[in-house]
Amino acid sequence: MDEICFDGKKYVALKQDIGNLPLIVVKAKKGYIACSYIDKATAEKVGDIAAFVSGVKSLEDLKKAKIRETTTWAEDLGIREGMSVKKALELMDVL
Numbered sequence: 001m002d003e004i005c006f007d008g009k010k011y012v013a014l015k016q017d018i019g020n021l022p023l024i025v026v027k028a029k030k031g032y033i034a035c036s037y038i039d040k041a042t043a044e045k046v047g048d049i050a051a052f053v054s055g056v057k058s059l060e061d062l063k064k065a066k067i068r069e070t071t072t073w074a075e076d077l078g079i080r081e082g083m084s085v086k087k088a089l090e091l092m093d094v095l
Helices: 042-044 061-066 071-078 085-092
Strands: 002-006 009-017 022-027 032-034 050-052
Touching: 002 032, 002 061, 009 085, 022 061, 032 061, 032 085, 042 050, 050 061, 050 071, 061 085
Parallel strands: 032 050
Antiparallel strands: 002 009, 009 022, 022 032
């Protein structure tokens, strides 16, 4: 497992090479942000608070990415398409 940090706040991150692009997931208290390898329809079906980014090959890329799509549960927290990953993680980290 890896970590990414925003303003001193650490999040658990997984980056695993599985094919032509890596699988990347970052976990917050209430949900996660993932690359496009994770299926939004499945996340929606099981009730996950999740947001998705695309075109990321590293954790540094993910830190700079914008949210591409979300589950309805993530939308309920205020997470929106085009939002920064940092802001989305902050919203997912509130108890």
